[in-house]
Amino acid sequence: MDTATPAVTVALHDGEAVVASSGQVDARRHGELLLPAVDRVLAEAGLKLDAVTGVVVGVGPGPYTGLRVGLVTAAAFSSALGVPVHGLCTLDGLAYASGIEEPFAVATDARRKEVYWARYADSRTRVTDAAVDRPADIAEALAGLPVVGAGARLYPGAFPDARDPEHQSAAALAALAAERLAAGDGGAGSGGFLDPLPMYLRRPDAQVPKNYKVVTPK
Amino acid sequence: MAADEPLVLGIETSCDETGVGIVHGTTLLADAVASSVDTHARYGGVVPEIASRAHLEAMVPTIERALKTAGVSAKDLDGIAVTAGPGLAGALLVGVSAAKAYAYALGKPLYGVNHLASHICVDQLEHGKLPEPTMALLVSGGHSSLLLSADITSDVRPMGATIDDAAGEAFDKIARVLDLGFPGGPVIDRLAREGDPRAIAFPRGLSGAKDPAYDFSFSGLKTAVARWIEAKKAAGEEVPVRDVAASFQEAVVDVLTRKAVRACKDEGVDHLMIGGGVAANSRLRALAQERCERAGIRLRVPRPGLCTDNGAMVAALGAEMVARNRAASDLELSADSSLPVTDPHVPGAHAHGHSHDHSHDHVHEVSKENLYS
Ligand SMILES: [Zn+2]
Numbered sequence: 001m002d003t004a005t006p007a008v009t010v011a012l013h014d015g016e017a018v019v020a021s022s023g024q025v026d027a028r029r030h031g032e033l034l035l036p037a038v039d040r041v042l043a044e045a046g047l048k049l050d051a052v053t054g055v056v057v058g059v060g061p062g063p064y065t066g067l068r069v070g071l072v073t074a075a076a077f078s079s080a081l082g083v084p085v086h087g088l089c090t091l092d093g094l095a096y097a098s099g100i101e102e103p104f105a106v107a108t109d110a111r112r113k114e115v116y117w118a119r120y121a122d123s124r125t126r127v128t129d130a131a132v133d134r135p136a137d138i139a140e141a142l143a144g145l146p147v148v149g150a151g152a153r154l155y156p157g158a159f160p161d162a163r164d165p166e167h168q169s170a171a172a173l174a175a176l177a178a179e180r181l182a183a184g185d186g187g188a189g190s191g192g193f194l195d196p197l198p199m200y201l202r203r204p205d206a207q208v209p210k211n212y213k214v215v216t217p218k
Numbered sequence: 219m220a221a222d223e224p225l226v227l228g229i230e231t232s233c234d235e236t237g238v239g240i241v242h243g244t245t246l247l248a249d250a251v252a253s254s255v256d257t258h259a260r261y262g263g264v265v266p267e268i269a270s271r272a273h274l275e276a277m278v279p280t281i282e283r284a285l286k287t288a289g290v291s292a293k294d295l296d297g298i299a300v301t302a303g304p305g306l307a308g309a310l311l312v313g314v315s316a317a318k319a320y321a322y323a324l325g326k327p328l329y330g331v332n333h334l335a336s337h338i339c340v341d342q343l344e345h346g347k348l349p350e351p352t353m354a355l356l357v358s359g360g361h362s363s364l365l366l367s368a369d370i371t372s373d374v375r376p377m378g379a380t381i382d383d384a385a386g387e388a389f390d391k392i393a394r395v396l397d398l399g400f401p402g403g404p405v406i407d408r409l410a411r412e413g414d415p416r417a418i419a420f421p422r423g424l425s426g427a428k429d430p431a432y433d434f435s436f437s438g439l440k441t442a443v444a445r446w447i448e449a450k451k452a453a454g455e456e457v458p459v460r461d462v463a464a465s466f467q468e469a470v471v472d473v474l475t476r477k478a479v480r481a482c483k484d485e486g487v488d489h490l491m492i493g494g495g496v497a498a499n500s501r502l503r504a505l506a507q508e509r510c511e512r513a514g515i516r517l518r519v520p521r522p523g524l525c526t527d528n529g530a531m532v533a534a535l536g537a538e539m540v541a542r543n544r545a546a547s548d549l550e551l552s553a554d555s556s557l558p559v560t561d562p563h564v565p566g567a568h569a570h571g572h573s574h575d576h577s578h579d580h581v582h583e584v585s586k587e588n589l590y591s
Contacts, residue, residue, distance in 0.1 A: 031311045035318045035549040049323050064267060065308045068274045069315045075278040076319030080292060198274060204267035 001034065001055075003070030004062025004090040005108050005150070007167040008033040010041045012052075013174035015182070020044035021171040030066040034073055054083050056177040058090035058168065060199035061116040061130050062108070067198050074196055086181075087194035088173055091130055091149070095120045097165050097172035098148040105142050107135075107151025107159060108168075115151035116201065117142075124176070132201045135159065224296040224540035227284065227320075228533025229277075231313030232305025232333045233360060234258055234269045236276040238284040239530030241537050244342040247288035249523070249530040252276035259400045263390070264359075266306045273312035281316070284529065295326050299536025302330030302547070302564045303557030305360075310553035318549060327546035329536045330564035332374070332557055333527075334363060337493040339370050339538055340531030344520040352518075353377075353487045355478040357502070358494030358526070359386030359401065362474075364432045364481050365559060370535065371542050376559050377481050378432025381424070385470055385496045388436035392466050395444050396459055406463045407499050413464030415501075418446060420469040425476075432481050439469055471502040479509045491518040498522035539563055 001010045008030050011021035022037040042049060057074035060067045078085040091106040098104070100123055107117040110132050117138060119128045135151070135158035142159065152162035165172075180192060223243025230237035234255050240248040254272035258264045285292055300317030303310055314330065321328035338354040354365045362380035367373070383391070386403060393402025398409075421442050423435035443466050450457045482490050490510055496502060497519055510517040524530060548566030557564070 031315055032550045032552050034315070035322055038322070039549060064270065065311060068270060068308075068312055072274055072277055072312050072315045073319040076281075076316045077323050079278050079282060080320050080323035198271070200271075204265060204271060 001038070001070050001074065001170050002058030002090055002093060002168050002173055003030045003034060004058045004060040004067045005168045006066075007169070008037060008066075009168055009170040010034070010037040011170035011174045012041050012045050012047070013171075013178050015178055018171045018174060021169065023167065023169055025167055027063075027066065030069040034069055038073075049077070050081060052077075052081065052083060054181070055085045056174055057085060057087055057196050058093060058170075058173055059087040059194055059196060060090050061110070061132065061201045062090055062199075063111055064198070064200060067200075071196060071198055085196040086177055087196040088177060089118070089126065089130055089194060089199070090168060090173075091116065091118045092126055092176060093168050093170075093173035094149045094165060095126065096123050096176040097169055098163055099123050100146060100148070100163065102146075104146040104148060104163070105159075106148045107155075108149045109151055109154055115155065117151060119145075124179075130199060130201065224537045225290060225294055226297045226299055226533045226536040226540060227281070227292075227295050228336075228529045228531070228536050229281070229298070229300040229313045229317045230333070230336070230527055230529045230532045231273045231277070231309050232301045232303070233309060233527055234264045234272070235527045236273050236280050236313075237527060237529035237532070238280045239528060239533040240284050240288040240290060241343060241530060241533040243537055243541070244346060244534070246343040246530050247290065248284040249528055250280045250284040250287060251528055252280050255401070262394060262400050264306070266308055269306060270308040270312060273309055277312055277316045280529075281320070292320070292324055295324065297327045297329055297536055297540045297546070298324075299329040299331050299532050299539065301333045301336065301532050302551060303333065303554035305333055305555060307553055307555040310555060314551060314553045318551060322549065327540070328549075328551065329539045329544070330547040330551045331532060331535045331539065332559060332562045334361060334365065334559045335367070335370055335374050335562040336531040336535045337361070337525075338365065338367050338374070338491060339535040340493065340524045340528070341491050341518050341520045342534050342538070343530060344524060345518050348491070348518075349489045351485070351487050352489045352491055353478065353482045353485065355474060355490065355492045356494045357385040357474060357492070357496035359390060360384055361494055362434045362436070363559065364478060366481070366485060366487065371538050371544050371562055374559055374562050377485075378430065378434065378477065380434040380436060382435050382437035383440060385434070385436060385474065386494070388440050388470060389496065391440050392443050392463075395447055396457070396462065401495075403496060403499060406467055407501065409460050410464035410467045410501060413458070413460030413462070415464040415468035417458065417461035418465040420446075420465055422469055422473050425473060431484070432477050434473060434477070436470065439466070467499070467501055471499065471505050474502065475506045475509050478506070479513050479515065482515050483513060488514065489516050489518060493520065493525050495526045497525040535562070
C-alpha cells in the first residue's frame with residue numbers, strides 16, 4: 001500500500017502476479033479510504049488479512065499527513081500479524097510502472113511549488129536519492145529526460161516530456177517488491193528495501209499556532 | 219474483577235502524548251505513555267507536525283509495551299478504542315489509523331470515542347463506577363469545560379467552557395512571563411505554595427452578576443498579571459515571583475471551583491469530578507474539596523497520572539461502550555479535530571440507520587495548515 005501521494009492505493013500480490021488492486025485519488029481522505037480499500041482488495045481475492053505473509057509500504061517522499069496513514073497502518077499490521085514490513089521509495093513504484101528502459105526522472109507534487117524527484121537509469125534502477133526542489137531549479141539538470149508522475153504534469157514549463165503514469169499504484173509497488181523478494185534482494189541498500197520509516201525531506205514547521213490547543217466546544 | 223468485564227485497549231494521540239491503556243472493565247492493567255513534551259518545550263507550546271511525527275514513531279512500540287505490561291494477548295481483547303477527536307487533526311489521524319489497522323487485523327470491534335468524555339470516564343479506574351449524573355470540570359492546556367454527564371456513553375451535555383484561553387494555557391503564559399519555562403502548571407503550583415494567595419487581587423473573569431454562569435475567561439487575567447509584573451519592573455522593584463504565582467493561581471482556581479459547585483447546585487447533581495492536566499494542581503484540589511464539602515457534594519479527582527492525556531482513559535470509555543452494547547465504529551472512521559462533546563462516541567454510519575454528519579467544519583482551524591504542509 002502507498003499513501004504518500006494524493007493516491008490511496010492497495011494491492012495484493014501472490015508472488016507471481018497482482019491478484020487484486022485499488023486506487024483512489026483524494027488527497028484529503030487517506031485516513032478514511034485506506035482500510036476500506038484493504039478490505040475490498042482482500043474480499044475481491046477471497047482472502048482474509050491473515051493470509052498475507054508480508055506488507056510492502058511506500059515510505060514517501062510525500063506530504064506528511066497522508067504518508068503517515070500508510071506507514072502506521074503497515075506497522076500495525078506487522079505487529080498484529082507478526083509479518084515483516086518492507087519499505088520502498090514511493091518514486092520507485094512510479095518508475096517501475098512507467099516501464100521506461102532509458103534514463104528518465106520521476107517527479108511528484110510536494111506542494112509549496114516544489115516537487116519530490118529522483119533520476120533513474122531504467123524502470124528498476126534509481127541513481128539519485130529522492131530530493132525536494134523547485135521545478136525551475138532542476139529543469140536544466142533534467143533537460144531532455146522524460147519525467148514520470150504528477151509533478152511533470154503540474155510544471156510543463158520545467159518538464160516538457162511528461163510521461164505516464166500520473167499516479168502511484170500499489171500494484172506496481174507490490175510487483176517490484178515481489179521481484180526483489182524473489183531475487184533474495186531483501187537487504188538494505190539501493191537494490192533492496194528501505195526501513196518502513198517516513199521520508200519527509202523537510203523539517204517540520206516549528207511554529208506554535210496561535211491558540212494552538214483550544215479544542216473545547218463552544 | 220468480574221470475568222465478563224470487557225478487556226479493551228485504548229489509544230490516545232490527540233495532542234503530544236502517545237498513550238496506550240488496557241483495562242478490564244474498571245480495572246487498569248496497563249498505561250503506557252510516550253511524550254514529545256520535551257521537544258515542544260523550546261517552542262513554548264505544542265507544534266502539531268512535531269507531535270504527529272513523534273506519534274508515528276512511538277505508536278506501535280507503545281501498543282506492544284502496553285500489551286506486555288498488561289500480560290494479555292491482543293487476540294483476547296474485546297475491543298479497540300481510540301480518540302476520534304477533538305484534538306490536532308494530524309496527531310489524531312496517527313492513532314485512528316493504528317486503531318483501525320489493529321482492529322481489522324485482529325477482527326475486533328473498533329470504538330472511536332470522544333477525548334473529553336474519556337477524561338471523565340477515567341475516574342472509574344480510580345474510584346469505581348461513575349455515578350450518573352456527574353458534573354465534570356475538565357481543565358488542561360486544551361480544555362476548560364463544565365460538562366454534565368447523564369450517561370457517559372450517550373449523553374454528555376456542555377454546561378460552560380472558556381471563551382478564550384484554556385486554564386492550562388493561562389498557566390503556561392504566566393510561566394513564560396515569569397521566565398519559568400514550559401509547561402507552566404507544575405512550577406507555578408510549587409512556587410505558589412511559598413507565596414501569599416491574597417498578596418495581589420487579580421481579576422476573576424466572567425464573575426459579574428450578568429456574566430454567563432458557567433463560562434470561563436482567562437485572557438483578562440493573563441493581561442492583568444503581565445501588566446502588574448511590567449509595572450513592578452518599570453518601578454525598578456523586584457518581582458515577588460512566589461506571591462504573583464500564588465495570587466494568579468488563586469484567581470484561576472477560585473473561578474473554576476466556584477462555577478463548578480454552582481453548576482452542581484443548580485442542576486441538583488451531588489457528584490463533581492475534576493479531570494485534565496490542571497486537576498493535578500494542589501490548590502485546585504484543596505479548594506474544590508473545601509467548597510464541595512461545604513455544599514454537600516462528593517468530589518472525585520483521579521490521581522495526576524490519570525488526569526493528563528493517556529490511553530487508559532480511552533480504554534475506560536471503550537470498555538463502557540462494550541459493556542453497554544453501544545454500536546461500534548466502522549472502517550471509514552475519521553479523525554475529527556472538532557468532534558462535539560455531545561458525541562461520546564462515533565458509531566458506524568449504518569449503526570442507527572442514519573448517517574453521522576455534523577454541520578461543523580471537519581477541518582479544524584489549527585490543523586488546516588498542517589494537513590498538507
Ligand atoms: Zn485532554
